[in-house]
Amino acid sequence: MANSDRVKVRIPAKAKKGEIIEIKAQLSHDMESGQRKDADGKSIPRRIVNKFTCTWNNEPVISADWHQAVSANPLSGFFAVASASGKIKLTWWDEAGAVFEYTHDIVVE
Amino acid sequence: MSTQAALSRRRILAAGAAGATAIALAPFASARADSMETDELARQLMGRFTAKEGKVRLKIKETAESGANEPVGVVVDSPMTPADHVKAIHILAEGNPYPVVASWYLTPRSGRAEVNFRMRLAKTQVVRAYAVTSDGTVWMDKQEVKVTLGGCGG
Numbered sequence: 001m002a003n004s005d006r007v008k009v010r011i012p013a014k015a016k017k018g019e020i021i022e023i024k025a026q027l028s029h030d031m032e033s034g035q036r037k038d039a040d041g042k043s044i045p046r047r048i049v050n051k052f053t054c055t056w057n058n059e060p061v062i063s064a065d066w067h068q069a070v071s072a073n074p075l076s077g078f079f080a081v082a083s084a085s086g087k088i089k090l091t092w093w094d095e096a097g098a099v100f101e102y103t104h105d106i107v108v109e
Numbered sequence: 110m111s112t113q114a115a116l117s118r119r120r121i122l123a124a125g126a127a128g129a130t131a132i133a134l135a136p137f138a139s140a141r142a143d144s145m146e147t148d149e150l151a152r153q154l155m156g157r158f159t160a161k162e163g164k165v166r167l168k169i170k171e172t173a174e175s176g177a178n179e180p181v182g183v184v185v186d187s188p189m190t191p192a193d194h195v196k197a198i199h200i201l202a203e204g205n206p207y208p209v210v211a212s213w214y215l216t217p218r219s220g221r222a223e224v225n226f227r228m229r230l231a232k233t234q235v236v237r238a239y240a241v242t243s244d245g246t247v248w249m250d251k252q253e254v255k256v257t258l259g260g261c262g263g
Contacts, residue, residue, distance in 0.1 A: 064212060065214075070226065076225075
């Protein structure tokens, strides 16, 4: 899958082996909580991203279960040990079935 | 678990804690019901546990500028080795319509036991951060956050 245009990341392109790098990623998504009402007073249906994962060459780095109190356009900041050159893959799932992916190539020396 | 289930349990807890005669004390009873509901949700996430203080630090402002988009971070003192690492970080907000905010699952490949994100706060309330280490110990930190403009409705 191509990189989602809804995703912005800040991840280094290069790292030393064993270095701990910071990964920041943001997904454009309303995270509609189900608590809001529209102008006519009708409830706006809930639709949130409820799962996020990060893998490094297919090995899990971190994952998360999110609920309706995670803000719109969810921003994630966390860390990873630079193990080997390859791919850092970020994936978000929303409860309506949409999947958003972003793969970042990193060189580890 | 569905939101509906959480809301209906909240009503039951609120009714049980406040009682029919304690209407004057409703705000206090409501806060206690929020706390009891959050305790129950914490048990659903982590099983039976006694949380220790220390190791985990919740980073959140004492006064939220906006309840819709408040930066929150959790840092845990951990070597993050295969033998000794943080397995999970749970953030719960006692006064939100559904108190569980997020559960993060870390691995030794995370390198550092720290997560940062942004959360919604419906009203002034206590936010809790739990960290579960690989030996099964549960650590907790909490902080009251004042909210002038709630972030769940609108």
